[in-house]
Amino acid sequence: MSAGVSLFATTRDNGAVSEMHQRQILLDWLGVEGQRRLAESHAMVVGCGAIGGVVIEWLARAGVGQLTLVDRDIVETSNLHRQVLFTAQDAADRVPKAEAAARRVRSLATGTRVHACVEHCGPENAEELARGVHVIADGLDNMESRMVLNDLAVRDRIPFVHAAAVAMQGRSMAIVPGYACLRCAFPEMPAPGVLQTCDTAGVLGPVVGLAGSFAALQVLRLAAGREDLLLHGLWSADLETNRITTISVPRDPACTCCAQKKFEFLNAAVERTAHVCGRGAVQVLPPHGSGQSVNLSGIAERLSRHGHFDHHGDRLHGELVDAVNAEGQPYELTVFGDGRVIVGRCTDLEAAQSVADRFVGG
Ligand SMILES: [Zn+2]
Numbered sequence: 595m596s597a598g599v600s601l602f603a604t605t606r607d608n609g610a611v612s613e614m615h616q617r618q619i620l621l622d623w624l625g626v627e628g629q630r631r632l633a634e635s636h637a638m639v640v641g642c643g644a645i646g647g648v649v650i651e652w653l654a655r656a657g658v659g660q661l662t663l664v665d666r667d668i669v670e671t672s673n674l675h676r677q678v679l680f681t682a683q684d685a686a687d688r689v690p691k692a693e694a695a696a697r698r699v700r701s702l703a704t705g706t707r708v709h710a711c712v713e714h715c716g717p718e719n720a721e722e723l724a725r726g727v728h729v730i731a732d733g734l735d736n737m738e739s740r741m742v743l744n745d746l747a748v749r750d751r752i753p754f755v756h757a758a759a760v761a762m763q764g765r766s767m768a769i770v771p772g773y774a775c776l777r778c779a780f781p782e783m784p785a786p787g788v789l790q791t792c793d794t795a796g797v798l799g800p801v802v803g804l805a806g807s808f809a810a811l812q813v814l815r816l817a818a819g820r821e822d823l824l825l826h827g828l829w830s831a832d833l834e835t836n837r838i839t840t841i842s843v844p845r846d847p848a849c850t851c852c853a854q855k856k857f858e859f860l861n862a863a864v865e866r867t868a869h870v871c872g873r874g875a876v877q878v879l880p881p882h883g884s885g886q887s888v889n890l891s892g893i894a895e896r897l898s899r900h901g902h903f904d905h906h907g908d909r910l911h912g913e914l915v916d917a918v919n920a921e922g923q924p925y926e927l928t929v930f931g932d933g934r935v936i937v938g939r940c941t942d943l944e945a946a947q948s949v950a951d952r953f954v955g956g
Pocket residue numbers: 774775776777778779845846849850851852853
């Protein structure tokens with residue numbers, strides 16, 4: 595009964611956290627060692643809505659040590675039938691999903707460190723967001739962003755668990771080195787508007803719950819060091835007909851991503867402007883991409899002629915007194931050390947780019 599003795603010892607040593615996980619430590623495949631590895635693991639969930647919410651809930655409860663939660667949207671009432679982390683109050687308060695999800699994790703899993711990132715995950719920041727992460731989970735709602743993560747996962751050999759649900763169908767696929775990638779399964783991107791979405795075809799909570807739970811299981815296998823237990827291929831649940839199947843996905847020897855190592859989505863030219871959801875603000879990237887540090891002191895000096903700006907660490911923040919929006923309110927500017935600019939009190943992308951170029955420059 596050595597397993598029983600070591601389980602007892604661990605439970606006593608680590609107090610409440612181990613007590614919380616007692617029932618899953620009893621599982622042969624996980625055990626004390628698997629639980630220890632979960633506590634040392636760091637998972638990133640990109641998209642904290644329907645599938646992402648289910649994945650986040652299970653990872654937090656299972657004792658994953660660190661969670662990075664990425665989503666730039668805010669909670670809306672129409673999310674609540676399927677997005678299990680959020681409350682009606684979150685929707686009324688228009689709370690960013692990443693922040694509401696982080697609050698939920700902190701309330702139920704005190705042993706998990708959680709980082710909320712209220713931003714879009716795209717080619718410009720995916721690598722930075724994934725720094726130090728052991729496994730990535732897909733809670734996204736579009737193929738293009740998924741392909742960015744697929745490129746990153748293949749290039750940097752980070753395990754990536756894809757998941758999706760729409761109408762009564764759910765699916766999941768684990769992308770790990772040596773096996774097919776998401777692009778092997780979906781080599782061509784559908785034309786815009788071809789794929790069904792939850793907005794056009796609807797979706798039901800239990801369908802999301804099933805697909806999200808299966809994806810969470812795959813993430814937990816990876817985080818616990820049990821890659822040997824992964825299901826390979828495309829797992830699909832059709833709950834219209836009650837059929838759950840796994841389609842084998844062989845590696846495509848001509849795959850642009852995993853065979854030719856052309857990371858087209860990760861290297862894609864980046865749109866310079868994007869709305870910062872829920873904030874009435876627009877982010878403008880520098881003309882040559884972010885990542886190169888800029889001379890904030892020089893910019894601060896230039897901006898001091900146009901308003902009052904405070905220089906804190908690697909950012910400048912203030913109001914432009916002589917540039918106003920359509921309502922006559924002064925624009926707010928935040929300039930970061932990597933050249934990114936957030937133009938506040940602004941929802942017009944072109945106006946934001948023009949303001950950034952005029953006052954910050956390239
Ligand atoms: Zn591939």
